[in-house]
Every structure is written in C-alpha cells, then in structure tokens.
Amino acid sequence: MTDRLPQTLRSALAARFGDRFQTGQAIRDQHAATTTWIAPQPPDAVVMAQSTAEVAALVGLCAEVGVPVIPFGTGTSLEGQVNAPMGGVCVDLSPMNRVLAVHQDDMDAVVQPGVTRTALNAHLRDTGLFFPLDPGADASLGGMASTRASGTTAVRYGTMREVVLALEAVMPDGSVIRTGSRARKSAAGYDLTRLLVGAEGTLGVITELTLRLQPQPEAVRALSVSFPTVRAACETVILALQSAVPLARIELLDATSVGAVNARSGVGLPESPLLLLEFHGSPTAIAEAQESFRLIAVDNEGSGFRAASTTEERNRLWKARHDLFWAISALRPGSRPISTDVCVPVSWLADCITQAEAAVAARGLIAPIAGHVGDGNFHHQILVDPLDEAENARAAEYVGWLNDLAISMGGTCTGEHGIGQGKRRYLEREAGAGIRHMAAIKAALDPKGIMNPGKILPSEA
Numbered sequence: 485m486t487d488r489l490p491q492t493l494r495s496a497l498a499a500r501f502g503d504r505f506q507t508g509q510a511i512r513d514q515h516a517a518t519t520t521w522i523a524p525q526p527p528d529a530v531v532m533a534q535s536t537a538e539v540a541a542l543v544g545l546c547a548e549v550g551v552p553v554i555p556f557g558t559g560t561s562l563e564g565q566v567n568a569p570m571g572g573v574c575v576d577l578s579p580m581n582r583v584l585a586v587h588q589d590d591m592d593a594v595v596q597p598g599v600t601r602t603a604l605n606a607h608l609r610d611t612g613l614f615f616p617l618d619p620g621a622d623a624s625l626g627g628m629a630s631t632r633a634s635g636t637t638a639v640r641y642g643t644m645r646e647v648v649l650a651l652e653a654v655m656p657d658g659s660v661i662r663t664g665s666r667a668r669k670s671a672a673g674y675d676l677t678r679l680l681v682g683a684e685g686t687l688g689v690i691t692e693l694t695l696r697l698q699p700q701p702e703a704v705r706a707l708s709v710s711f712p713t714v715r716a717a718c719e720t721v722i723l724a725l726q727s728a729v730p731l732a733r734i735e736l737l738d739a740t741s742v743g744a745v746n747a748r749s750g751v752g753l754p755e756s757p758l759l760l761l762e763f764h765g766s767p768t769a770i771a772e773a774q775e776s777f778r779l780i781a782v783d784n785e786g787s788g789f790r791a792a793s794t795t796e797e798r799n800r801l802w803k804a805r806h807d808l809f810w811a812i813s814a815l816r817p818g819s820r821p822i823s824t825d826v827c828v829p830v831s832w833l834a835d836c837i838t839q840a841e842a843a844v845a846a847r848g849l850i851a852p853i854a855g856h857v858g859d860g861n862f863h864h865q866i867l868v869d870p871l872d873e874a875e876n877a878r879a880a881e882y883v884g885w886l887n888d889l890a891i892s893m894g895g896t897c898t899g900e901h902g903i904g905q906g907k908r909r910y911l912e913r914e915a916g917a918g919i920r921h922m923a924a925i926k927a928a929l930d931p932k933g934i935m936n937p938g939k940i941l942p943s944e945a
Contacts (some may be wrong), residue, residue, distance in 0.1 A: 488571040489528045490549050496524040497531060497573070500541055504532040506829065515556050515574045518617045519809065521822040522564035524905055527554055527574035534658060536581045536652060536691040542575055543689065544658030550932050555685040557597065557627030560619075562823050563904030565631065565684050569938040575689060577626055583607045584692070591697045592649060592666055595903075597626020597690050604695075614699040616641035618733075619900065620806045631902040633683030636805070639858030640764070641698060643900070648681050652692035654928040666694055679925070684902055685936040687929050700818030701764035704732075706798045707774060709761070709781050710754040710788040714738055714841065714853070717757045720832035721857045722786040725830060727741075729776045730769070733762040734858040735805055738841075741812065741852040748811035749804035754788045759857075760805060762798070805854075812852050812865045819850075820876075824883050826890035826907075827861040836893055837862060840886055847878045861899030876897045888913065903940045912942040 489507075495504045507529045515547075516524035533539045546553050552572025568574065581598035586680060588611055588779055595604060600622045604615045619628060627633075629651070634643035641647070650664030663676035680688055680910065711717040717736055724731065736759055743755045761777065763770040778789060792798045804811075813821050828836045844851045844864075853863025864886070866879045866888035887897040887910040897903075897910035912919055923941055926933075 489551065489573070490729050493545060493549050493551055494529070496531065496545050501531050504534075506530045506532075507539040512574075515559070515576065516568065518559045518561060518566060519821075519823070520562050520564050520904075520906070521820060522567065522904075523869065525564075525567040525569050527568035528571045528743070530556075530574045530576055532576045532579050532741070536654065539577075539654045539691050540658050540660050540773060541576060541691050542573065542605060542725060543654050543656065546573055546934055547657055547932060550934060552918040552934050552937050553689065553828075554936050555626070555689045557624030557630075557810065557825070558600065558622065560621035561627065561631055562901045562902065563898075563906040565902060565907060565939060566938070567938070569905070572937075577689075577691075578624065580691065583904040585699075586611060586613070587666070588613065590666060591699070592694055593611055593697055594694050595625055597624060597629075597802045599625050601628065602627060602847070604930070606912065608697065609731070611698055613645070614693060614700050615647075616698045617644065617647060624694055625695065627692055628692055629681050630684050632900070634856070634900045636733045636735055636802075636856055638861075638900075639734055640730070643679055645678060647696045648677060648693055649696055650694035651677050651690055653680055653688040653690050655688045656932065656935050661688075664694070665849040666698075667857060670811065682902070684938055684939050686926060689933060689935075701732075702771055703765065703767045705763050705764070705774065706792040706799065706801050707761045707777070708753060708788070708790045708792075708801065709757055709759045709786045711757045711759070711781075714757045714786050714837050715761050715834045716786070718783045718837060718857060720781050720786060720945065722830055722833065723780045723784070723836065724777055724780065725726075725858065727776065727780065730763070730765065730773050730782070731761060731777075731858055733760070734856075735760040736853070736855050736857040737808070740815070740850075741808060741854045744805045744811035744815050744852065745808060748807060748814060749800070751801060753790075753803045759786075760801060808854055809865065812867070815852075818869075820870040822866040822868060822879055822883065823901070824886065825855070825861060825899050825901045826862045826886055826895060826897060827859065828890050828893045830858075830860045832893040833857060833860050833862070833870030836889060836895070838865070839889060843885060847882055849879060849882060851879075851882070856899070859899070871901070884910070905939060908940065908942040913938065
C-alpha cells in the first residue's frame with residue numbers, strides 16, 4: 485500500500501465502507517489492468533459502491549483533502565481511462581447493477597451504472613423492447629455513457645449520445661444532480677446530459693441513466709459479402725448509404741482479420757476483404773433491402789454472398805466478430821496489441837483505409853483493420869514485440885500519423901474509444917482553441933481537479 489492517501493481519509497473510508505474499502509495490491513492491480521496498450525497505474529484504494537448516497541459520501545470525503553476519484557465499470561475501455569496516474573480512490577460501480585424501471589409504453593428504461601448491456605437486454609427479453617447499442621465488449625452502461633460508446637449498430641441506432649435521455653450524477657463537490665427527463669425532447673437550459681456523456685468521469689460520476697429503447701424487430705437477417713479489395717468494399721458501403729438501403733449493422737474486416745476469425749471461430753469465410761451486415765424489419769422489407777444491397781455489391785465485384793437467418797447462425801457470425809481482438813492477438817503469440825480507432829466522413833473512408841494500409845506496409849507492421857464502416861469508423865490492432873523498441877517506436881509514430889490523417893480528412897482521432905490518456909495530444913490537434921474552453925468547464929466544475937485527472941485534457945499530467 486502506498487502512503488498517498490491521508491490517514492484521515494483512509495480511516496474515514498474504512499469506517500464508512502468497512503470491508504468494501506480495499507487497499508490490497510491484487511485488487512488495486514485488477515482495477516488498472518484492462519486490454520489497453522497503456523501501462524497500468526493502480527489506484528491507492530478501491531471502494532465497492534452500492535448506492536448514489538455512498539458515491540456522494542466517497543466523493544465528498546475525497547474532495548475535502550483533494551484526493552482523486554476514478555470511476556470504474558467493467559474495465560473494457562481502451563485508452564487508459566481507468567488508470568490512476570496521480571493515485572487516488574477507484575470507485576467500482578459494478579455492485580450498482582439494478583434495472584430500476586422499464587416504461588414499455590414510452591420505450592425507456594432507468595438503470596444503475598453497473599448494469600451491462602447484455603444484462604439489460606436479458607431483463608427486456610419479454611417486453612418486446614431491446615437496448616440496441618453493441619460495442620462488442622459486455623461493457624457497463626455507465627461506462628458506455630462515460631466514453632460515448634457506440635459499436636456495430638450505430639449506423640441505424642446512433643451512439644450513447646442519442647440514447648441517453650437523462651442522468652443522475654455525483655459532482656466533484658459531492659452534490660447529486662439530475663439532468664434531463666424522460667421526455668423525448670427539451671429546450672430547457674444547458675444540455676448537461678450530453679456534457680457528462682463522453683466526459684470519461686472527468687466532470688462527475690454517473691450513478692443512474694435513463695435510456696431510450698427500441699422495439700424488437702419482427703425479423704433479422706445477417707449477410708456476409710466478399711470483395712477483391714478494401715476499397716471496393718468501402719465504395720459499396722458509400723453507395724448503399726447514398727441509396728438509403730436500411731442497414732442495421734455493416735462491418736468491414738480486411739483479409740488478415742477474416743483469416744484470424746476463421747482460425748479462432750471456424751466460420752469458414754472467404755479470406756478476402758469482407759462486409760458483414762445485418763438487416764432489421766419485416767421479412768418483406770428485409771428481402772427488399774438485401775436485394776438492393778446485393779445489386780450494389782455486385783457492381784463493385786462483391787461475391788460469395790452468405791445469408792444467416794436463424795438466431796444460431798447470426799450469433800455465431802457476430803460472436804466471431806466480437807472475438808476479433810483475441811483472434812488477431814493469436815496471429816502473433818507473445819505480442820502486445822495496440823488498439824486504436826479513427827473516424828472520417830464516409831465519403832473519405834476508402835481513401836483513408838487505402839492510405840492506412842500502405843502506411844502499415846511501409847513500416848513493416850502487422851495491423852489488421854476492422855470497423856463500423858457504416859459511420860466511417862475503423863479500428864487497427866497493431867501487434868508489436870514488447871521487447872523491440874524500434875518496432876514499438878514505428879507503431880507509435882504510425883498511430884500519430886493515422887490520427888493526423890483522419891483529422892486532415894475532416895474526421896476525428898477517435899470514433900468510440902475515447903481520449904483517456906492515449907489520445908490527449910491528438911485531441912489538442914483536433915479541437916485547437918476549443919481545448920481552452922474544455923479546460924474552463926473542467927476548472928469550473930472540478931476546481932480541485934479530483935475527477936479522473938490525467939485524462940482528456942492535454943495540459944494535465
């Protein structure tokens with residue numbers, strides 16, 4: 485245990501939380517160990533919170549002595565968001581895992597932040613409703629809101645920015661606020677809900693969410709299509725979107741990613757660039773959408789069409805896609821995976837990926853591409869030898885080059901991973917003078933700088 489926690493705070497937390505206040509090395513390490521490429525920085529202590537009142541009490545105690553508070557959901561973030569570079573107390577929200585209310589007529593639900601997306605959908609199974617966002621990992625909904633997550637279904641259902649109607653949050657002084665309402669629109673004052681969504685815990689701790697739900701579709705069909713090049717696949721996506729083909733998901737895997745998926749999951753897909761799609765709606769509407777897409781794909785040399793209509797077939801395909809991180813990692817045992825993402829206007833997607841492929845080859849890197857191409861977002865998983873300093877330097881230089889490329893194309897340095905620690909320098913390039921105003925908001929709401937410090941803003945250590 486370190487000595488960065490004042491004894492008065494340690495005693496107060498122990499008295500307030502009992503054995504849910506932990507300072508052992510193992511649990512501290514667990515709350516900094518994620519799939520991120522960034523080195524873990526454990527907190528000084530972990531508190532397992534069970535209610536908003538407990539979170540407020542914890543934040544109030546930490547605020548009195550200026551000790552950092554780091555919110556934690558499931559630890560699936562990818563840019564060091566749960567690290568504690570300045571020490572402090574990690575507040576683990578996973579015990580706050582109740583679905584508080586489901587309003588079927590209004591198609592919304594009120595949940596605690598530790599509820600995961602799969603747990604919510606299991607709860608909704610018999611209601612005719614579902615929560616549509618799917619980032620791949622079984623992330624907590626509080627964490628998804630904090631990082632403004634999206635995923636494979638964003639092309640149809642949007643991101644957490646669109647589905648969060650209202651929030652409850654503990655602010656840096658320990659006060660509790662409610663933002664928004666269950667109404668579908670409002671013109672009442674500043675939009676504090678969307679200020680907190682995507683703030684990565686730097687402005688407050690989300691303790692309750694009101695979420696927009698969707699009706700379960702009458703029918704669902706998945707389709708995979710192969711292409712000779714990534715450019716051909718991207719151009720198909722652009723034409724499909726311009727033609728208003730109603731797509732629920734549209735994912736791109738390059739040839740290396742498809743080979744990795746086949747090796748891990750045995751799905752037997754042709755090992756060339758591939759689009760994996762899903763259609764939602766009535767059987768008639770799906771058939772029409774699928775045929776419209778097929779005609780566009782054929783014009784771009786698409787082939788090997790394979791449909792999956794049963795739940796089992798679809799689940800097998802999407803599980804293979806969701807396991808892609810582990811499938812790619814297995815291509816180079818012992819390597820350190822560096823996951824990064826960018827997002828560009830869809831019209832620039834083919835150019836961006838084509839240039840990225842060439843830049844990867846020029847640097848001698850292994851960096852398969854996959855992405856949610858329906859909204860211009862794609863991911864790299866760069867496999868590097870952790871002991872090869874030169875290779876790590878080439879990978880780091882490439883990540884910077886890719887972020888600059890996306891920004892130059894009118895895009896962003898991250899479509900869904902967030903800024904965290906890993907992308908702060910690129911946010912400064914992207915936002916320019918806007919950084920000053922972000923810093924002003926941070927300083928106004930969190931004058932002691934205790935809320936998840938060292939994240940998002942480049943000026944912080």
